[in-house]
Amino acid sequence: MSPPRFTPEQVAKSWRDALDVWDVRVQLSPPEPHVPFRPDADHANEPLAYIDLVKRQVFVHFELLHDMRAAGSLTAVLAHEIGHHARFPHTLGWDAELRVQEQKLIPGLKQSLTNLFYDLQVNEVVGRTHARELADVYRGFQRVHGIGDMSPMFFFYLAIYEELWGLMPGQLAPEILESEMEARFPGLRAEARMFAQTFYALPSPRLQFLYFCATFIRYLGKPEELTYSLPLGSDVSLPDVDDLDAAINGAARWDDALEEAKERGWMDNGTGNSSSGDALDTIHRVTHHLPGKGGGELRRALVGRHYKRLVDQHVLKLPSAPSKPEPYLRTTPEAWEYGDDPSAIDWTLTVISQGHLAAVAPLRRELEADLPPPSELGVPSVEIYLDTSGSMPNPESQLNAMTLAAQVLSASAIRKKATVKGIIYSDGEPEVSPWMYDEDTARDFLFGYLGGGTRYPFEKLESLSRERPDALRVIISDSDFLANVAEGDSMRLLVESVRRSRALVAFLALPDDKRAREVLAPVLAERRFRLVVVTWLSDFGPAAANLSRALLEN
Template sequence: MSPSRFTPEHIEQCWRQALALWDVQVRLSPPEPHVPFHPDADHANEPLAYIDLARRQVFVHFELLQSMGAADSLLAVLAHEIGHHARFPHTLGWDAELRVVEQRLLPGLKQSLTNLFYDLQVNEVVGRTHAEDLCRVYRGFQRTRGDEPTSPLFFFYLAIYEELWGRAPGDLVPPAAMAPMEEQFPGLRAEARMFAQTFYALPNPRLQFLYFCAAFIRYLGKPDELSYVLPLGDDVSQPDVDDWDAALQSGGRWEDVLDEARERGWLDAVPATEEPDLLDQIRRITHHLPGTGDGKLRRALVARHYRRLVDQHLVKLPSAPSRPEPYLRTTPEAWEHGDDPSAIDWTLTVLTQGHLAAVSPLRRELEADVPPPSELGVPSVELYLDTSGSMPNPAQQLNSMTLAAQVLSASALRKKAKVRGIIYSHHAPVVSPWMYDEERARDFLLGYIGGGTQYPFDILSALSEEEPDALRVIISDSDFLANVAEKGAMEALVRSTRRSRLLVAFLALGEDLRARQVLGPVLKERNFRLVVVKWLSDFGQAAAALSQALLEK
């Protein structure tokens, strides 16, 4: 419940005035009281205000605002939040783009500086008419932190506002910390003055951001340990996977402005490096993001990168089949307490159970109606992908064998075939169910085990009995030859070849002489093919040629 002085009428009036300050029409609901994330925790650690963009709702921590002695600053706080939505950053795609560049300049940065960057932009506009209200918030914030020392980053940030708004030194920064900070960072006050005079006069936001990074890098300490709190910080939502994906493709738009920043001497403290590999960029931007411990965002971005590589090799792009939706009813069964109520088929229950329908309902699950192949003669495809330590983790570095598997998989699925993947290494192979859409197959084939190589001949034998007409492709390197030489392996390979429409050994080898010697017995089988790729860089192109040879009429 908000404090009594924050009446609905007062909040409504401040909200209208905050909207008028930006002179924009935004689809945001009027502010509501913040509900503590952790009710038993100190409310000083909760955000003062933020926007939930999913609900387009502004929240204000009225109790915290009043305890800070800044109750009269409500209008400025609301105007600050509207400013994030209306202009800075305005879109989360722009926020993602800045974060990608930020990690390029400051690799390993634990906490993004973009929110601080936007606050400098927003507060310049709000501070034209409500500078004292914002100052009251920053002073109150420091009081709530008690004896906690002011970090160099926050000290420099406050010093900029003192220069921007014509405040005396010590009006916002702690007076007791002024001499120690100047001793630790000589020229700090002069740099804050120069920043306030330069930052807002730069002609475009890309130059602004590079100048901002160049100025603040001095006060970060160790980037991989950075952790800061702002009174109006952490109030911009996180970009989604589409935002991040688009931002990762935007590197070319920054090259000219990066060159200009280096000519101006801004990035002297930043090593001049080439734009990092895209997979390395994905690792950097997802390494410290909250809520990504399970790697879902990273995996989604990696999958999109491989999809683009696959499409480069597959020039012809027929329409992909849609994912089978579960809509076919299964055989009815008695519904029991604890089962999903939505599974009850009431129509069937009433027709068959009569007056006992209410006490003896029947349930029927939904199953997918698997689409039949639209092109006669296209076989089912099984892909055996070697993910041993001789090849890199595909999420961290381009794995040519993984790319080859994805090319073959996409080719088959675009011909309306079904695909099964088997990822193996030295133990515990992973076998997928039959897959009918590229997204699911792509995600599965990004799996990685590492370690030594032990081909799963037992799984090959079992699956060849289960699906004798499938087309099977083994993607590996010279390790496969060592596996075939083991006792009983060649016999299993020959039997499985005879039970397959075709079995292809797709191997990365410098030459094929030894392969032909080792594989001599199975090369005599009419259903076996050996395809050797000399250079790993050619694996994707070779997979495209192989898929055309195997699947085109």
């Protein structure tokens, strides 16, 4: 076995020297060797260094650093990583703000530029004492990856460091590409010099980022196709849902910086207005390119918070219970047998009851749903039938007034300790939730969207009315419901369901109620049926709030 290229003593000394660059003490473990994510892959494509914030551990790809012929740059590399942790970005909330703004400044951007922005800030500080070592890392990166397909953005980026560190042109940005890049982007060298002189002298990080985006956009090509890699890139953790949510709803903090950027001539008056654009569109832009987000879970969570704010505008927020009720109960214990699910074993009960035989005779107990208790103070259980046909937009992409109305009704009921069942339907089999008594669960279910035509599930309405008589039922739809109820046996099923309900409300988007009263005449004679017509979709939220007060107030 070959001797290690970096001794523990060398690594420890480099770590101490790197901390001294920033004059900080951080709660991070000293560097450990990077373990390849994929042992069979080209190690040149693995990160050179990064920080695992979960483990509070710094990792360095020592082998790659050696192959780049930059072994003497270990202190500079470690100082670079500490710089990200200590100052740039320092918090993921700040990173989230930048990600929101860059999508407004450069719509459709496929890969965020924030890591590159932070590297410019970090390397200016580290380069004051370790410019040569950092330059060796960037030259080594080109040695390992080649320069044949170097992007104009990376060439310009390297040219900035040549100006910043007083290097001759060609010492970082490949000299062989100089004439080609200058022909494609006249004045590139002069712009790199101006950037190095201007960027670091700007008085605020917000102005720095606006100037950075306004300058780099020239070299991006098609933003929606941009992908890039840096020798010290991809080493900043991604913001979470709390960070992004706060950033999306705190864009006004950028107004002064945007106005100053426009006065300086970096962007026109139609660019980057923090108050412009739909919040759902901003959420889509910010999240569509983020990796590893579980098929849109991050986006769905952000959309959920947006709708919750809209709901809270209409529904009084009551004090929450100390804890959520337990949705499941354990069944009677039975003997566990080989082949059963090991997770069903109740070890606490087994040890108490079986004693020394616990290991050989474990007991299992399944979980069964704990049906919620009846509502407090006579507030009825509520069934919400939500039309999610193609006549209304997907609520995750555009504001869906009917979805908002369903969520207002749901939140109103749950905050009064009522239980809610959601039924979303289109032209196929409807999706039916269990009885819900948690607002977040109900909100998530009511984001469901089926699209297509409309066929109201009268058979499901009738069967559910038998399962839970005396529930309050609300149908949220438009003129399609009138067409559906006039077909076949639908009216009979509707009338029977009304008679088994505490009340059944048809909550419909219609220009007026004339046709509705003609079509629904047989059921309008029932004392438990109510027709509520909403003329404008924008009124659905307030109307739902008024309806919930009328139905649920004692």
